[in-house]
Amino acid sequence: MPEPDPQVVRAARGGDIGAFESLVRFYQAHVWRLCFHLLHDETLADDVTQEALVKAYRFLPTYRGESKFSTWLYSITRNCALDELRKAGRRHDLLTQLGRETVPSHRDHSVRIEVREAIAALPLELREAVVLIDMFGTSYSEAAAILGLPLGTVKSRVHRARLVLARWLLPASQGSAGEA
Amino acid sequence: MKPELDCRAASEDISSLLDGELDRARAPAVRTHVEACPKCAQQSRTLDEVRRAVRTQPVGEVPDVTAAVMRKVQGQRRQRGPLHGGVGGLLRVAGVAAAVAALLLASSSLIGTRRPPASARASEVTSGVRDAARMLDSYRARYEIVERGWHEAVPVRRFDAEVSFSAPESFRLTIRDNTSYPDPSRWPSNDVDLIVNARRSWIREPQVCPEASLPACWTGATEERTVVARRPFDGAAGLPSDLIVPLETLSTSDLFELLGREQMLGRSALHVALPHRQAVPLISALQQGGSWREFSPFDRVDLWLDSETLFPLRFDVRRGRSAAGQVLMSARATSFSQPQDFAPGTFRAPIAALQRSGGFEQDAKGSFDDARSPEFTAGLRPYRAGSTSAGGRILSYARGLTWLTMAVERSSQPPRGYPSTAEQVTLDGSGVAYYEPASADSRRRVDLYASRTHASLESNLPRAVLLRVASSLDLVGRPLPAGIERSGLRVTRLGATGLRGLAFAESPSHLPPGYRTTSSFLVENRRGHRTLSVYYRRAQAEYDGLGIRTTQSPSVRFLPPSFEDLRPVTVDGRSGRWSSERGEVEWMDKGVYRSVRAPSLGRKAAVQVARNLE
Numbered sequence: 132m133p134e135p136d137p138q139v140v141r142a143a144r145g146g147d148i149g150a151f152e153s154l155v156r157f158y159q160a161h162v163w164r165l166c167f168h169l170l171h172d173e174t175l176a177d178d179v180t181q182e183a184l185v186k187a188y189r190f191l192p193t194y195r196g197e198s199k200f201s202t203w204l205y206s207i208t209r210n211c212a213l214d215e216l217r218k219a220g221r222r223h224d225l226l227t228q229l230g231r232e233t234v235p236s237h238r239d240h241s242v243r244i245e246v247r248e249a250i251a252a253l254p255l256e257l258r259e260a261v262v263l264i265d266m267f268g269t270s271y272s273e274a275a276a277i278l279g280l281p282l283g284t285v286k287s288r289v290h291r292a293r294l295v296l297a298r299w300l301l302p303a304s305q306g307s308a309g310e311a
Numbered sequence: 312m313k314p315e316l317d318c319r320a321a322s323e324d325i326s327s328l329l330d331g332e333l334d335r336a337r338a339p340a341v342r343t344h345v346e347a348c349p350k351c352a353q354q355s356r357t358l359d360e361v362r363r364a365v366r367t368q369p370v371g372e373v374p375d376v377t378a379a380v381m382r383k384v385q386g387q388r389r390q391r392g393p394l395h396g397g398v399g400g401l402l403r404v405a406g407v408a409a410a411v412a413a414l415l416l417a418s419s420s421l422i423g424t425r426r427p428p429a430s431a432r433a434s435e436v437t438s439g440v441r442d443a444a445r446m447l448d449s450y451r452a453r454y455e456i457v458e459r460g461w462h463e464a465v466p467v468r469r470f471d472a473e474v475s476f477s478a479p480e481s482f483r484l485t486i487r488d489n490t491s492y493p494d495p496s497r498w499p500s501n502d503v504d505l506i507v508n509a510r511r512s513w514i515r516e517p518q519v520c521p522e523a524s525l526p527a528c529w530t531g532a533t534e535e536r537t538v539v540a541r542r543p544f545d546g547a548a549g550l551p552s553d554l555i556v557p558l559e560t561l562s563t564s565d566l567f568e569l570l571g572r573e574q575m576l577g578r579s580a581l582h583v584a585l586p587h588r589q590a591v592p593l594i595s596a597l598q599q600g601g602s603w604r605e606f607s608p609f610d611r612v613d614l615w616l617d618s619e620t621l622f623p624l625r626f627d628v629r630r631g632r633s634a635a636g637q638v639l640m641s642a643r644a645t646s647f648s649q650p651q652d653f654a655p656g657t658f659r660a661p662i663a664a665l666q667r668s669g670g671f672e673q674d675a676k677g678s679f680d681d682a683r684s685p686e687f688t689a690g691l692r693p694y695r696a697g698s699t700s701a702g703g704r705i706l707s708y709a710r711g712l713t714w715l716t717m718a719v720e721r722s723s724q725p726p727r728g729y730p731s732t733a734e735q736v737t738l739d740g741s742g743v744a745y746y747e748p749a750s751a752d753s754r755r756r757v758d759l760y761a762s763r764t765h766a767s768l769e770s771n772l773p774r775a776v777l778l779r780v781a782s783s784l785d786l787v788g789r790p791l792p793a794g795i796e797r798s799g800l801r802v803t804r805l806g807a808t809g810l811r812g813l814a815f816a817e818s819p820s821h822l823p824p825g826y827r828t829t830s831s832f833l834v835e836n837r838r839g840h841r842t843l844s845v846y847y848r849r850a851q852a853e854y855d856g857l858g859i860r861t862t863q864s865p866s867v868r869f870l871p872p873s874f875e876d877l878r879p880v881t882v883d884g885r886s887g888r889w890s891s892e893r894g895e896v897e898w899m900d901k902g903v904y905r906s907v908r909a910p911s912l913g914r915k916a917a918v919q920v921a922r923n924l925e
Contacts, residue, residue, distance in 0.1 A: 148381075151384065152377065155377050155381065156377055159373070159376050160373040163373045163374065163376070180374075181376050181380050181383065184376070185383045185384055188380075188384045247824065264330065265362060270332065271327070271332045286326070286332070287323065289326055290327070293326055293358045293361045293362060294358070296365065297358060297360075300361060301360060
């Protein structure tokens with residue numbers, strides 16, 4: 132994951148509003164994408180992105196640099212998104228909605244939609260693991276820190292997420308081998 | 312060799328092994344098992360394929376929330392300063408931060424497990440081309456091109472091409488035709504020269520002659536044309552800049568797929584695949600003049616980018632969507648460099664007998680302190696400024712291959728022929744504007760109609776950034792009149808409420824990814840016949856100039872007769888027809904005519920949209 136210049140973070144912590152603005156510019160797309168993958172609603176993602184960044188500003192003085200700045204910011208983002216899900220009672224397990232037929236290999240352009248939809252249909256706990264690790268490129272330990280989970284749990288969740296995705300996305304022969 | 316681990320124990324570690332996250336002590340045993348056990352090897356391949364599919368998901372457009380966030384932050388700051396957040400929230404986040412620290416310490420035993428170099432992600436390509444395009448000052452490359460299927464009498468043609476660029480808008484493209492034609496005196500040699508600089512552009516090409524009539528119509532003539540008094544970045548959509556860094560092709564697309572890293576021409580390259588309809592700026596860069604074969608929007612383009620510079624090393628256009636389709640055109644770089652200097656005269660554009668004026672008079676000393684200039688220019692630097700023969704002002708900004716122009720003119724009348732596809736957008740503090748994605752002949756564009764002033768911005772910056780530039784103008788855009796009368800027809804722009812008020816109107820419940828409603832128009836004639844058109848377009852680019860359009864009319868009683876070659880289709884049990892020429896499906900639904908036109912999406916997708924109307 133990209134990390135900002137530590138001097139910028141220090142300046143922002145010290146109250147330099149311009150430095151904070153450059154952090155917002157640097158991270159807003161990542162924060163939005165994380166919100167979107169957790170919430171699956173563009174409008175909510177817009178709102179929660181703003182909320183998370185404003186919160187980050189308020190709590191900047193609590194950031195002591197022990198973790199990567201991105202890890203810290205993503206945990207705030209995730210908390211805001213989870214609050215939103217709780218508020219809206221949106222925490223559905225969408226698994227049952229997916230009585231999906233098998234689809235061709237992802238080399239076909241049409242399948243891109245399938246990948247996106249399949250990720251959206253994963254239960255939240257599997258989705259957030261696979262989004263952080265495969266889309267955001269965090270290490271397992273960074274994901275564990277963001278999710279507030281033991282490392283072993285992250286490891287098994289990302290594995291389970293991929294097994295489910297394989298079943299949905301790959302031709303029957305391959306997908307079922309994944310279940311072995 | 313008998314595997315030492317059982318499959319169940321190994322299986323749980325396969326993902327970690329693929330991610331380079333498995334404990335060093337355990338990795339060799341799992342690797343050995345996977346190599347020896349066909350079932351686990353298959354599972355490993357499957358998981359890796361899923362992993363790559365997820366990792367190469369491209370990033371769509373993301374809104375720019377900076378202004379909104381900074382406004383809230385400033386508000387808070389005024390109220391209570393940055394350090395005095397709510398206590399509950401502070402404790403909770405402080406708890407997260409502490410937990411983060413604790414977990415990082417706890418996991419320090421994993422430091423020995425080195426991650427492999429992260430595979431490139433689609434999002435990195437997107438941001439990479441944007442950065443590369445901004446930073447590029449100069450470029451020169453040579454290509455070899457092979458084209459198949461241009462004419463039945465000439466199955467293969469071969470060319471050498473050379474492209475030179477010096478930022479911000481000096482280009483030179485030279486194409487030399489090395490083809491062995493059946494009778495060289497009767498066939499045009501497809502030699503093309505294009506030179507563009509800040510003042511002029513010049514092109515030389517063989518005189519146009521339709522392929523179907525060749526060689527009979529060929530007169531042996533070449534044609535030269537010059538544009539003088541050229542406006543900044545005039546016709547920039549047609550310049551071969553995507554040959555240098557495929558900025559437009561890749562930075563605004565959600566349709567490319569990153570297939571991985573490969574060796575190409577002795578260099579490490581990123582392999583990307585995308586449909587031709589998304590690669591138009593790259594492929595058409597070579598087809599500035601002369602005669603070339605045509606491609607279908609669905610043909611597949613494979614592109615290899617130098618992983619260090621993101622210059623295209625090679626691209627192939629294949630017939631159909633498959634990677635196994637016949638190669639119709641292939642271009643390979645034979646050399647590229649970023650020269651400090653170019654030979655004198657490299658960008659000198661000759662003045663041909665056939666000329667046209669761009670009507671631009673450049674200020675001797677560009678004045679950018681104009682009250683109308685945008686406050687935010689996305690880091691682009693003032694470049695050329697001047698006036699048009701109609702009395703307007705044009706300001707331009709550039710950096711590397713990235714550019715922005717703003718034209719301002721006084722106008723007291725609202726425009727009459729404004730494109731119906733433009734999307735009305737609300738700007739942050741600057742009122743209302745009209746946005747259009749890039750098409751084959753213009754880049755993204757925003758128009759503001761303020762009191763007695765019309766400002767239009769055009770740029771190859773992404774939509775969100777361009778809208779931010781528009782928001783920073785000291786102008787307040789006003790909405791265009793909702794209805795206009797034109798040649799006996801009344802045209803009314805409808806919002807969501809207006810659409811809902813039309814009993815016969817249906818909207819698709821589901822659209823292909825990236826498409827959203829951009830504009831709706833109701834056209835009524837004197838006899839009260841009504842026709843509704845709704846446009847659905849992607850945010851950044853519609854190179855066919857359209858996207859998706861639905862047309863619905865309760866006044867049309869039957870499908871109009873047509874001489875086209877139409878194919879029957881069914882839409883929810885009703886019989887309809889598909890015109891491949893127009894890319895349109897049409898049917899009658901309980902006395903209402905409906906059609907979906909989507910020239911770049913094809914029959915299946917258009918029929919799918921039709922079936923989703925409700």
